[in-house]
Amino acid sequence: MAKPYLSLEQIDMVFSRGGATTQVLNQVSLTVEKNEFISIIGHSGCGKSTLLNIVAGLTQATRGVVFLEGNVVDKPGPDRAVVFQNHSLLPWLTTYENVKLAVDKVFSSTKSRAERHEWTMRNLELVQMVHAKDKRPSEISGGMKQRVGIARALAMEPKVLLLDEPFGALDALTRAHLQDQVMQIHAELANTVLMITHDVDEAVLLSDRIVMMTNGPSARIGEILDVPLERPRRRIELASDATYIRCRSAVMKFLYERHRLVEAA
């Protein structure tokens, strides 16, 4: 059997503060194939962001290993670029400079100056942000910031693109627009994507597989759902598609019947 592209093996995460310890993740194992789009969905507090941070290398798992192309992940790096929930653009740089910073660092030895400029522009084009390349983050809208964040991550040519609730802070219309853009980019570049979300429609629309997490503490993977929908997907047609509806209700049932967040107010 061929080795999986990305694999999480028996991940345990225990936070200890003083004498009290909280187990956040319990025996999480997952394999991801190349070019796959995976969503991780669960109620807030189920440790899905922690899981993403472990894959990113920003957090060390208490037990368990993450392998990427057979190599152990033990620290952050540009091969696992993260699109952060709150965009995390550097406010003192223009959008161009924000992307360029990543390009300059990752391709410092492999691309010439002119090539790096071109590559920066290519990625800004990909998210349709060339028009605002000289604007600072404070001068553009939330959706635009997130697009620049995506461009910055894509520009690193990551082996896995990690999206941490990338559209959570956006209004519904902007979110739909960005989802379409992410689908288009995924179709074009065939990236491997791991996305955290709490939006059922978003998960079904974008993913090849949906990983559903049980409630924390001590969260684990409850179910993994295949989404056998043809690509390219169009949200309007899908609204009445039988497979879409079946997948959607399967996730809903998992989240709201079997694993309702009891303490949620």
Place this chain on the structure above:
Amino acid sequence: MTANPVRLKSMEPVKPQADIVPLAVARRNPAGRALRKWLASAMSHVLPPLVTLLFLLIFWEIVCSSPTASVPPPSRVVSETWELIVHPFYVGQGVDQGLFWHIFASLKRVALGYCLAAFAGIALGALVGQSEWAMRGLDPIFQILRTVPPLAWLPLSLAAFKDGNPSAIFVIFITAIWPIIINTAVGIRNIPQDYQNVAKVLRLNQLEYFGKIMIPAAAPYIFTGLRIGIGLSWLAIVAAEMLIGGVGIGFFIWDAWNSSRISDIILALIYVGIVGYLLDRLIAFIAKAVTRNTASA
């Protein structure tokens, strides 16, 4: 005949016409309109302090108008210091210089001491802000040293440097450095986790992190420290110069007191105040230019 046109005028829509005319003029001449707007806003900002000043001067004039008053009224201050006011660039023997040269000498000392403090302060602040151990080791010492009044350093520095000028510069340095260190350290400790994560994902090295994340992210805090520092420097230089002598606005004031030239003291105080204000505005201006649009994302 005369009554008719009058009646006609009042019946025709004269008023709307009169309303339209200035609007059309304004549209044709936007520069003039902008100028008028600017003048109006300038007046609204300049007029209130001028009125306050006027009242203060009148009050002062009345209170000190008796011939036996120990402090001269403004009118006498102006007449007695007229020579100093109109000849700021006068060059004489020794400390007998125009006021411009006194202030210039003081500013040179402040510039040198303050620049040294800025460099050392930002470097030490970065160290303390970034390293837990550096903070534990240095912070208690900083907290004690910063409470020592600036002038208390002067005898020690005179003993060390055996000369007035470097001693004064050292006093400026030691006065200005504490707020710069402390604010820089706070700024660096408050760098959002997000920026640190970006740096980690990009694998920026220490030098790149310092230049591309740390300094720009902490810039608003650093400039707060720099602004407090310049104010304290200017406070300290006047006091230090009173003791070390030589050319400088501080010694000028002390010299004027020794020769009972009260009006000269008052003029010098006004100059000191204005220069201090300008120094503060200068740092604020630089801060605004450097940290433009970067306060928040």
